[in-house]
Amino acid sequence: MAAESEQPVEYRQHRFRTPPGATEVLLVRHGESEPARPDRPFPLVDGQGDPGLAPEGREHAELVALRLAVERVDAIYVSSLRRTSQTAAPLAARLGLTPVVEPDLREVHLGEWEGGVFRQMVAEGHPIARRMSAEERWDVIPGAEPAAAFSERVRKVLVRLAAAHRDQRIVVVTHGGVIAEALAAATGSRPFAFLGPDNASVSHLVLTEARWILRRFNDTAHLDPAFSTTAAPPT
16 A cells, blocks of 8 residues: 555656856847948947947847846956947946956957948948858958957957856856857857847856856847847847
């Protein structure tokens, strides 16, 4: 009788648990930046276009802050380009944190297409822009950052940040190209497989010494609660 009353053995599915010693990285793409105009090039910082946020981008920043302020965040990092620090500012104010500038989080250098030229060339379907998409390489653009150098830069900066924040969660406000490169490294995908995360989207990586784990890509629930398949522009 005792055997008949015993409960059957069950093996439930387990939810993901962050491994001990890992670092959670919330990759936030900056809010929408100012539009490019041929008669008014973006100012340059170390040779890279540095537009500020558009009014829509400032709204994006506030929505990111509302979404992430309820999470435990141990540090906030931004690139040396102002659209990332402007995006991080509302969240930093809510959390009482000072964002740390990490220059290696800057966007891929677009060579002769900096200052807003890239957007124009893509919009007009320039042959080099088409080749860039087909070959999934930024460095077909004249003077652009070599693909291997960009990949190594992104990998090294994230490894460095992870080593400084084991068993912690950090917010990294950066750029679409950087996010795409990081997620391609995590998954072993094609270089441009994750290109085009929406402005103010959140992607979630868990970094361990052994591997990088992608938990979430292009989360925009804080921007629009309705499901949408609308694609965002690449930069």
